[in-house]
Amino acid sequence: MAQGSNFVDYVKICCRSGQGGAGSAHLHRDKFTSKGGPDGGDGGRGGHVMLKGNSQLWTLLHLKYRKHVIAENGEPGGSALKSGKTGKDEILEVPLGTIARDAETGKILFEITKDGETRILTPGGRGGQGNWHFKTPTLQTPRFSQPGEPGLEQWMILELKVLADVGLVGFPNAGKSTLLSVLSAAKPEIADYPFTTLVPNLGIVSYRDNRSFVMADIPGIIEGASTGKGLGLRFLRHIERNSVLLFLVPADTGRTIHQEYDILLKELEDYNPELMHKPRILAISKSDMLDAELMQEMEADVPPIPYIFISSVAQRGLLELKDMLWKAINEN
Template identity: 80%
Template sequence: MSQGSNFVDYVKICCRSGKGGAGSAHLHRDKHTATGGPDGGDGGRGGHIILKGNTQFWTLLHLKYRKHIIAEDGGAGGSGHKFGKQGKDEILEVPLGTIARNAETGEVLFEITEDGETKILTAAGRGGLGNAHFKSATLQTPRFAQPGEAGKEEWVVLELKVLADVGLVGFPNAGKSTLLSVLSAAKPEIADYAFTTLVPNLGIVSYRDSKSFIMADIPGIIEGASKGKGLGFRFLRHIERNSVLLFMVPADTSRTILEEYEILKNELREFNPELMQKPHLLAVTKSDMLDEELKTEMEKELPQIPHIFISSVAQQGLVELKDMLWKAINAPLENE
């Protein structure tokens, strides 16, 4: 099984919430009362379908094969003002960064961003009122009650945006997977050809004094990704949730480093201009082949953002890179 096969960031499910129980139209009767008033209780509400954030989940895999989510119906009201039983809620635990949308309109319903946060995905039907509610001066013995409200049935899409402190942005083969494997315990697939990474990889990077931060290797962007070319949209969506973007350009790029950075930046801007508000840092990768003189020459043409020359394979510049990232993660958003 490849490392990508159990990462699921998109599921479409049919949700059916519970219908409300009917109210009771019971009239009070006992051995002392032959013609008592109404004492019918209310029906219970049906079960909601609820999303709940859970930091232990990284993927929507557990929902991939649950196409139909059905909550319990509410119970009917009873005599003696007894309430009907409430239908059991169906609670779906999801990773943080999960977005719920209406499958037909594409409208975003809400997003789950905190551990333990709950939001109703599909609301249940309310229980009907018992006949006790309908008693009045002119109607002493109402012999009717409300039926319960129907539940809702709808198709919903759940999408996951990866939450990380640092997102690695670069063309295929820029050295993102290699960097992640060297800095963290993540074991991404690495090869010398483009598009090795087809799903985001997350790694926890240890820092000084037992601190740590999360880094996400986001699959390589290609020019035109923002217009949906290739799998562009699916990939770019993950970048929205990272707090710092580390642009990675190899020293041996066929373009200039500035050109490559501008193309990458343009893809992000086209997709979502708000990405320009995040701190941008630059790592020139595969720099073990450069001598100091060449680095000094290249410095003149680099974009005006914090930058560093690194080599994951030769372990050059990695401590300084972590310092730079830590500073950017914990600084207020004042860059760019």
């Protein structure tokens, strides 16, 4: 798990925004004025805790051990209507596809989807108003001002949903990691036992004319994943973001192609019915062991979606698969 262990898709942090500075209750005085009017400036706003999208980040690892994020307090107002300095904002850079939610209520606050997009996670307290705001015809020299608003302290959950053009869906051992490593420069750990891939592996698949698309090997789901069996639920979350789903069913499955596909489809539907609207392509992997007769036999039992026989090892059908995926991504 060395390669995957630095993929962190869930962190819980305590955010404390800055307190607003107090307004000033100063009265104007100089060598010519012994009883001047109010000239107390406003307090500065407390610093926000903010999130900023960074397309170069793929994980939340850099926040995993940062349990407390504290923004600066605003400074108090001064004389001569001088406003206090705003507290420094604390800006956390996060990968695209990061969702912020309130840890207490579980409510989703927002999602970061664009590079450079900046959103306030925990707002800083407003600065208090200086005494000149409170001057009235009947109250010429108010000797009071507003205190600054306190900052907020909140536990927040940041969750990452992988943003990819193609999500690979299949049971463990279907050959997803192998396919990804052949199609892209990703180097996933490959072994032949269930739940080998414990984190989504992302690969950039290069296509004709210097174009490319992102493919994510979503960790293998097993029957019952949508009810939280195994590590299923956490994995299924990553599939929500993909625009095209590539179902991978091995030719040597113990069931028929249609049965295997139906089970995978049902898992996805139980988890989130909206996934049913995504374009689907079926790739029958490990087909280098099939002869023409066997293929014909299998074709009679293929579900009514675009399909292709491929072999990652023998490099068979891979270019045609890329063509199908590219077409589906761009139609979508």
